[in-house]
Amino acid sequence: MPETEHEPLSDFIREKVAEDLRTGKYDGRVVTRFPPEPNGYLHIGHAKAICLDFGIAEENKGVCHLRFDDTNPVKEDVEYVDSIIEDVHWLGFDWGEHLYYASDYFEQMYEGALKLIRDEKAYICELSPDAFKEYRGVPTRPGKASPGRSRSIEENLDLFQRMRGGEFKDGTYVLRARLDMESPNLHMRDPALYRIKHAHHHRTGDAWCLYPTYDFAHGFEDSIERVTHSLCTLEFEVHRPLYDWLLNALEVYRPEQTEFARLNLSYTVMSKRKMLELVEGGYVSGWDDPRLPTLCGLRRRGYTAASIRRFCRGVGITKVESLTDITLLEHHIKEELNRTAPRVMGVLDPLKVVIENYPEEQVEELEAVNNPEDASAGTRQIPFSRELYIEREDFREDANRKFYRLAPGREVRLRYAYFVTCTDVVKDADGTIREVRCSYDPATRGGDSPDGRRVKGTIHWVSAAQAGEVDVRLYDRLFSTERPEDVEADGDFKDSLNPDSLKIVRAKVEPAIVAMTPGTRCQFERKGYFCCDTKDSTPGQPVFNQIVPLRDSWGKQAQ
RNA sequence: UGCCCGAUGGUGUAAUGGUAGCACGACAGCCUCUGGAGCUGUUCGUCUAGGUUCGAGUCCUAGUCGGGCAACCA
Numbered sequence: 001m002p003e004t005e006h007e008p009l010s011d012f013i014r015e016k017v018a019e020d021l022r023t024g025k026y027d028g029r030v031v032t033r034f035p036p037e038p039n040g041y042l043h044i045g046h047a048k049a050i051c052l053d054f055g056i057a058e059e060n061k062g063v064c065h066l067r068f069d070d071t072n073p074v075k076e077d078v079e080y081v082d083s084i085i086e087d088v089h090w091l092g093f094d095w096g097e098h099l100y101y102a103s104d105y106f107e108q109m110y111e112g113a114l115k116l117i118r119d120e121k122a123y124i125c126e127l128s129p130d131a132f133k134e135y136r137g138v139p140t141r142p143g144k145a146s147p148g149r150s151r152s153i154e155e156n157l158d159l160f161q162r163m164r165g166g167e168f169k170d171g172t173y174v175l176r177a178r179l180d181m182e183s184p185n186l187h188m189r190d191p192a193l194y195r196i197k198h199a200h201h202h203r204t205g206d207a208w209c210l211y212p213t214y215d216f217a218h219g220f221e222d223s224i225e226r227v228t229h230s231l232c233t234l235e236f237e238v239h240r241p242l243y244d245w246l247l248n249a250l251e252v253y254r255p256e257q258t259e260f261a262r263l264n265l266s267y268t269v270m271s272k273r274k275m276l277e278l279v280e281g282g283y284v285s286g287w288d289d290p291r292l293p294t295l296c297g298l299r300r301r302g303y304t305a306a307s308i309r310r311f312c313r314g315v316g317i318t319k320v321e322s323l324t325d326i327t328l329l330e331h332h333i334k335e336e337l338n339r340t341a342p343r344v345m346g347v348l349d350p351l352k353v354v355i356e357n358y359p360e361e362q363v364e365e366l367e368a369v370n371n372p373e374d375a376s377a378g379t380r381q382i383p384f385s386r387e388l389y390i391e392r393e394d395f396r397e398d399a400n401r402k403f404y405r406l407a408p409g410r411e412v413r414l415r416y417a418y419f420v421t422c423t424d425v426v427k428d429a430d431g432t433i434r435e436v437r438c439s440y441d442p443a444t445r446g447g448d449s450p451d452g453r454r455v456k457g458t459i460h461w462v463s464a465a466q467a468g469e470v471d472v473r474l475y476d477r478l479f480s481t482e483r484p485e486d487v488e489a490d491g492d493f494k495d496s497l498n499p500d501s502l503k504i505v506r507a508k509v510e511p512a513i514v515a516m517t518p519g520t521r522c523q524f525e526r527k528g529y530f531c532c533d534t535k536d537s538t539p540g541q542p543v544f545n546q547i548v549p550l551r552d553s554w555g556k557q558a559q
Numbered sequence: 560u561g562c563c564c565g566a567u568g569g570u571g572u573a574a575u576g577g578u579a580g581c582a583c584g585a586c587a588g589c590c591u592c593u594g595g596a597g598c599u600g601u602u603c604g605u606c607u608a609g610g611u612u613c614g615a616g617u618c619c620u621a622g623u624c625g626g627g628c629a630a631c632c633a
Binding site for chain 1: 560561562563564565566569570571572573575582583584591592593594595596597625626627628629630631632633
């Protein structure tokens with residue numbers, strides 16, 4: 001049963017939006033925004049926020065803006081802007097003409113800052129970063145006033161204009177809000193609103209050397225865009241009083257900020273900083289490494305946008321900080337691919353089989369079902385001949401009753417082909433099995449036995465002469481611990497990197513697989529779901545990424 | 560330690576003072592030309608202590624535990 005995407009969702013934020021609609025708080029408008037900073041690639045945690053922001057707008061016939069919060073030029077880059085646009089679109093959301101940049105508001109923000117200074121609600125502080133910290137105090141001790149706090153309006157105005165003019169070096173002055181140095185909330189102790197950064201901005205170039213901080217910029221942006229519901233993650237909760245104060249001081253339209261818990265996924269990291277470290281350190285091949293929880297990584301791995309959306313619906317929206325098991329994400333892609341992915345046969349760890357009583361030169365075409373869950377997917381022909389490959393793990397010299405596969409004297413079905421019985425085993429000098437000899441029953445062609453004889457196991461295979469060879473990348477979780485970020489003070493999260501997170505094998509595959517084009521998803525029967533890699537595949541030589549393995553109840557009981 | 564936020568099975572979530580439900584997982588059985596999928600069933604939960612109430616997961620008080628905040632990051 002496909003989990004629908006159309007059933008209405010409910011959570012405390014949606015309830016609040018519905019309530020505001022009932023009371024006419026924003027004249028029936030619903031305007032949300034997804035405000036990424038272009039300093040890294042989007043990951044599945046962002047997908048949760050995107051589904052919320054765009055979802056709420058959609059459900060209420062409102063709009064959701066895509067707004068780049070580009071207020072810190074030293075960390076930001078167009079590379080990230082481009083990837084974010086691509087990823088949000090890929091996830092299935094559209095912002096229409098509502099694409100905005102904080103940097104487009106810089107002039108208005110500057111005017112706003114001037115107003116704050118004139119109203120004696122902001123002042124220029126000359127404290128060095130260290131002194132600034134020192135004066136702020138600690139949670140248990142109140143801070144003390146900066147000398148700049150008593151500066152005259154005229155002098156503040158003059159300094160601020162000269163800051164903009166480029167007269168001062170980075171760090172010499174900062175514009176601060178005049179709030180309360182004794183507040184128990186550190187963010188209310190005269191937070192910085194503007195700092196000097198002689199840095200090239202990816203959009204405004206060198207027009208500015210003065211940039212607003214998040215606290216000043218974010219509320220301002222929301223206000224200009226007349227956002228109604230400003231949704232963000234829990235760590236901004238302590239900033240909310242400042243958000244409200246600022247818009248109040250500016251005497252402008254005020255949206256309401258509501259916070260929800262960010263997504264945490266087991267066995268991976270969800271911080272742009274840590275991902276950057278993995279990328280730059282070469283621990284992964286790039287931001288789109290299929291082992292990363294980035295949207296481009298998941299996409300390359302083979303995850304569909306719909307499966308990620310359904311996953312986001314599944315985890316819900318709360319204020320509880322939790323750790324979502326990565327198997328829940330895997331469940332959603334398996335559920336979709338079981339319905340939609342064509343089945344094919346590929347042998348990841350080939351062992352040769354010779355059917356001794358099968359004619360030497362003969363090749364037959366046998367009919368195979370493309371998708372047992374979807375009759376409309378039709379059938380295909382696959383070649384069968386005397387020499388085949390089967391999975392090495394599907395043969396065992398000494399097998400117990402629980403082992404349903406091939407073993408000396410045992411009969412199994414070769415999927416869509418024949419019943420075969422193992423007659424002999426050929427070994428190398430060192431004892432490793434080189435090939436298995438079998439006999440087949442011609443009466444079982446297609447896989448059915450006319451005499452009603454039953455066989456316990458069915459295994460997949462590939463005809464040797466017609467087999468193609470492809471590289472297949474098998475993935476395991478990137479980290480071997482559930483919460484890799486939980487490390488001792490002297491530890492490093494990279495210590496728990498799983499050394500076996502990537503294994504590349506050379507597989508023997510049926511012809512249909514060699515013909516697959518990049519981006520195609522399929523199920524290698526009895527093994528898992530795979531996606532033809534969009535980056536490293538070449539015509540005639542596709543490379544496959546394992547999306548997720550099939551459930552293996554034999555492997556589970558075997559261990 | 561100061562302030563803020565939170566606490567429901569193994570995990571994620573619902574129940575808006577009235578039968579603690581759903582999904583994932585686990586386990587068992589059935590079915591099966593994928594040891595897949597599907598079907599059926601089982602297991603397991605309201606942090607603690609008081610209070611309000613006919614009735615509390617829900618409201619109140621205290622505590623416990625977990626998280627956040629002390630960038631001129633967002």
